[in-house]
Amino acid sequence: MSHVDDGTLHTYLDGEATAVERERLEAHLAGCAPCRARLEEERNLIERAGRLLGLAAPPERPAPSFHELRRPRRGGRYGLPLAWAATIALAVGIGWYSRGLLRNRSAVPTPAQVAAESPAALAEPHADDIAHDRTDSAPSGRIAPRRNQPSSPTPAPPSGPAAMATGAAQAADRTGRVEPAPPQPVADAVGRLEAESARPVLRGVTAAAPTPSKAVVLTSPEANIDASIHRITTSWPVIEPKRARTVLGEDPAVIPGYPIQALRRNPAVESEILVEQLVDSGVVLLYERRSDGGPVEIGDLQRSPAAAAMRKTNERLARYVRSLRVEIVGGLSADSLSTLLGLIR
Amino acid sequence: MPEDLADVYRTTYAALVRFLYRKVWDAERAADLAQEAFARAVVHRPSNPRGWLFVVAANMARDEARREARERRHLTLLRNEPEPAAPQPDDRLSAELEGARVRKALDDLTPRDREVLLLWDAGQSYDEIAAQTGLARGAVGTTLARARRRLVEAYEKGSEAEHVARR
Secondary structure (H helix, E strand, C coil), X not given: CCCCCHHHHHHHHCCCCCHHHHHHHHHHXXXXXXXXXXXXXXXXXXXXXXXXXHHCCCCCCCCCCHHHHCCCCCCCCCCCCHHHHHHHHHHHHHHHHHHHHHHCCCCCCCHHHHHHCCCCCCCCCCHXXXXXXXXXXXXXXXXXXXXXXXXXXXXXXXXXXXXXXXHHHHHHHHHCCCCCCCCHHHHHHHHHHHXXXXXXXXXXEECCXXXXXXXXXXXXXXXXXXXXXXXXXXXXXXXXXXHHHHHHCCCCCCCCCCCEEEEEECCCCCCEEEEEEEECEEEEEEEEECCCCCCCCCCCCCCCHHHHHHHHHHHHHHCCXXXXXXXXXXXXXXXXXHXXXXXXX | CCCCHHHHHHHHHHHHHHHHHHHHCCHHHHHHXXXXXXXXXXXXXXXXXXXXXHHHHHHHHHHHHHHHHHHCCCCCCCCCCCCCCCCCCHHHHHHHHHXXXXXXXXXXXXXXXXXXXXXXXXXXXHHHHHHHHCCCHHHHHHHHHHHHHHHHHHHHHHHHHHHHHHC
């Protein structure tokens, strides 16, 4: 029989033995071959049990941002807290919209028209809604901050956006991918939202540029803030990959599998670069700094409450990623969004 | 010094989901409950968040199981067999079968042994396990040894039985 009981062996193998226990056991094992054999048996047992448990483990999923957990949620089988769902749904809605626009140009109304009257055929870009200069060739847009979602992270009232949100989140979460749902419900939801808030919150514009990727541009009435942020980003000088590597001290993190539209450097911050990648019909901006360069922020743009609100939205999205700051500009489907965030992690 | 809850979240969320999954056997539901537990922690601000979270999670899962047992008229989560599934690609089907076998083997353990094993697998230390289960710290190793052995034995016996039955 053995000189050492199972419990002691397992405690030791689990790394939970005290120093005294460890020394005593190791001293014994040094001179006792049978016990050494038993130790190996138990080690294998632990490994086997661990592997079996691994077979009965849930698939890994990215955790929602911590700040979305502000309140205990009411009952419901939504896979995501509502506020996070609202954020996704906005991207989903935009994604669906842009897909619809790409595929079925004649049948899909733009949000702008929903805001106006009834759904109609796709319109030309509204000049007055294009609130930013485009200094680079590919169009991109920005998810506008919603007026009725100021500083608190709690979700909007259960109607409008949350209905859209939960529907989208539910659909996205249940199937693991976004079903090719018709854009119509999104248009209705947007219309409802605008009707409720009694002023236009989102205006959609198709950027009809002669490039392979089209994006829906959404701007808020405070378009000048959007414009300035966007302009700053697109005005940054484009650099070579080699330069980016030098600036960062390592290769820039990119989302594998998606084309890199540009690498830019921040003229104001020496250690920071921007990676622009085309994902679906949107553009993802990754702001990266040298690892000793401190946290990334968009410098002095937080003067207005709208910009602060947008930064807050972006902060939520940005929290997914440890050392990168990610901005998502334009349309992304929900499964792209989570894949993307998963990849970056 | 109390740990920042956001840090606890970062380090413990996945483990909590894993722990809950072995109770509710539904990944989405497990994630829901984990988030709910963290949301409550934000409100209650426990001084020992990690331990508190696992206790709360275990209670929530248990309450939910009781509620569902009352509400359900039929077992949709069968103890003995995997759910009859639509034709699936082979590797996914076999993974599910294996998962179901492990689940069945887990059922073979006593509740305490199972709890200790699942807590360990969710990253709890012996001290934390002792605190949560009421076991003496010195008994945790013995319990784990027994639980692991029973799990493996039950799993192997279960597979054997299946093979015999199939013939």
